Amino acid sequence: MRMNVRRDHLLEDSVDAVMSLSRKDMRKLWRFEFIGEAGIDAGGLAREWFQLVTDEIFDPDMGFWQSSETNQMCMQINPASQMIHEDFKVYYRFLGRVMGKALFDRQLVAGHMVQFIYKHMLGWPIQFKDIRDSDEELYFNLKQLTELAANGEDLEMLCLDFTTTVEVMGAKQAIELVDGGADIEVTNDNFPEYLEACMKYRMIGRVKEQLNELLLGFFDVIPEPLLTIFDFQELELLMCGLPEIDMQDWQDHTEYSGDYENIGGEYPTCQWFWEVVGEFDQETKARLLQFVTGTSGVPSRGFGVLQGNDGNVRKFTIHGVSVGTCLYPRAHTCFNRIDLPMYETKEELKEKLKLAVTMCASGFDIE
Template sequence: MFSRLGSLARRRNSRRTSTDDSTASSVGAAERRVSEIFRITIPNNINPGEEFQVDAGGRRVRVRCPPNTRPGEQMQITVPVERINEEGNSEHPSPPPDSSPHPPRSRNAPGVGQSTRSDKEEEDAGESQGDEGDASHLNLPPIPDQQEAAKTVSFQVIVPPNVNPGHPFALLAMGARVLVTCPIGAMPGMKIQFDLPVGLLKKPDGPKSKLAEIKLSYDKDGWTRTIRMDMKFQWTRLNETSNIDEINRFDPDRSAYVLKLDYLDNDNKLRRGRCSLVTAERGVVDSKIKSLTGSDLVSYSDIVNAQMKSYEDKIQWFHETCTKLSEDWGKTANLCTKIPVRREFLLRDSIAKVMSLTRGHLRTVWRIEYIGEDGIDAGGLAREWFDLVTKEVFDPAIGLWKTSESNQMCLEINPASEINCPEHLIYFRFLGRVMGKAIFDRQLINGHMVKHLYKHILGWPVMFNDLKDIDEEYYNSLKLLHRMGADVEYASIDFTQTEEILGEKKQIELISDGANVSVTRENLPEYIEACLKYRLLGRYEAQLNELLLGFYDVIPEPLLTIFDFQELELLMCGLPEINMDDWIKNTDYSSSVSMFGPRHEVCQWFWEVVSKYDQEMKARLLQFVTGTSGVPAGGFSSLQGMNVPGRGTLRKFTIYGIPLAMSNYPRSQ
């Protein structure tokens, strides 16, 4: 493994580049450079005076281990630069005049070794993969007189096959997965150059950091987060050849959509914005958070490092960052914001006060005061306030939320909320601020939402199969239409949906003039896509828009990129108290395990493993099976599910035996 000490000067070469998923190599600051410096680690079992090989810029280089060194130490080698002529072919320059008495040869030339200790205080680290070990934790010294002023580092790559000019594709550059665009005029097989910001290549601190594994992923059906050359995160999907999977038309198995919020102004009190579902690759998020003075409170490296942590460590880092945000806003806002409320008018008073605050006051310390009651808020009053306020807002009796058709344990936005409450949008903006403030202040909210709403908050991809968690019957009907193909025309349907609101049926057009557009084999993908967008956003676009605006008033979007949707639910609602005896007692057994039930060998193995889980893992198992980590107040005997005629909504946790040939791993249904 080697790490390159390439030049950090900004290049003005017009041949800016991109690469495939192979590792890009850094190049010199200018064409006049005839040699380059690399930092390598001496492999194990290599003694002073012995030779070994390393990869340097795609070339195999033989290096002699200097005296007074030992395996694991770092050394510096000098090798000639491989130039690019006008035809795109490589040229091998003559050795530099200040090189070693044993000048390096092209390709397999021995490098000039110079033993160097690593400096832990410097971070400009690069990395790649080779045969001699792992250099993912190297810390390199700065290049003299260039480190501070430099802004970019240049790279060379070969344009991969099947990549056309103007099309994006992924690469690994010094360990970071980057999304770039193939320049106009470049063809597959050509060697091209591009620059990357230095900030992208800085190695995050911490012994657990593995910059080479950066995907910011939590893979979602092949979709991963990638860093762009402008230092923004973008969702990408790679195909079997590691190129960008270009999806030009809706595909139930591959297409994904991300909720995007565009701000219309920057009002410090009530910003306006508009949300929409866009294709996943258009879901772009910043990778840094600026302070009020313009400095970086959170950098790309901070987010990368945090994303790789365990859930508990993520929570700690998240709250430490929230403290920085609070201190930053505290410089211009009051250090403490009082929230006076009356118990008999708790929700009304809370909305009036919270909605009067600026974004700065939302990040300061809140002191809850109950008018007419003695007491100082040392934490207990705030916990009570968050619990009571969110419980009241989430109450389906108010009409803002309703229980999900597929999971009675979860809540979804009521499309008819305006009928029940004319000022419903204020309630949703208020709730968004309260939810954001709750996780900002390490508080919990009293309500579990349907899974796709957590994804919307995070800007995570939602796909066709997410409809199953909302309305399984509706999901199955669309699957049936998709399988019908040409026969769909006999179904005599158009681009409309029928909504029943308070017993009154209303026709909703999915596209412009949808009532006059029949669904045919040719436009069936567009029909399913329109249905997906309507059910995941269109039914309550205005409500969700206000919820997100309120939430982001407190929590910056980049800060959320370290979590997945399951972790966000645990962060908001807390880890449930799970009683294993109650869980086992109120479990049903079906199919091949029904005869022996808990005495079946596989079931005994299952409970033996689950009993050893900590609370977080048990909660994640509940999320996997039921869609939420929540446990009813009545315990597992009151577990809720879809409302089935003749059976009601009670649906116990069930272990269903399946043949081993069907699946090697547990799955939920």
């Protein structure tokens, strides 16, 4: 299949070309040509096309995607895209096809998405803690309500109903989480249903049309059963590539807190940590980054400008805790922080760290 596109009209030409293809054509070999430019595609033009076209469509200025509220390096679907672009569905279906084709052809795409979208692609269940990647404030509010309910507090006193307030193009709007939600009061008895309704709306409902098109496009190329061999972190690495990690830059721009605050990297456990990470292969290092920061992406200017959930620089942090506080390393992705127990041996640290990273990828919580 020959794909002829104009560089100065790259996205629109690419959408027209890709969306005109059948599902069978999506699995054929593509050869690219930039109109008006000399060059034979022996693989280099294809790599450039995948990079350029995904870089453009993930650009927040286009209105299809926006930076995650909790991780500025991860992109999430912009709910307002259906108001910005009349043909928004076509673009999400197109991107799904491009991502599927990239995976099929072992090419790379430019955008790191929030983790729960990779879970959707794999058909994995979405968990309550996944809300934190998308809306940290909602996550903590719901968590607080859960604790109140568990302690037997009367939720009716809070005067909540089955609605949520969203901001649409600068105006606040009340959305019913279920039919007639404005007339349903939240009680201790129906709180589980309220919690589920909030999660469904935040993770699926408000971007349902965009997400459906993205997944349909992806499955136009990659049959869903073939994805069962991957976990969501591995899928991100396959689609976005293994990052080039400068270990010295990583170590130089790491902060220490908790029980490590006073002597920092000189503490034996911290020294063992860097020795163990240095022994990791490239993929395991990337998975450790995913575990602590929520993505395998490294800022182009290095770890010195790693951002937190508030958009401000929040460096990679190793927080010292006692083994009695937590037996395994624990991550706080909003703060780019890892709680590292004060292990007595390097071997124990290595074992527990690898297990923590592995179990995170499998979707299980080891705590």
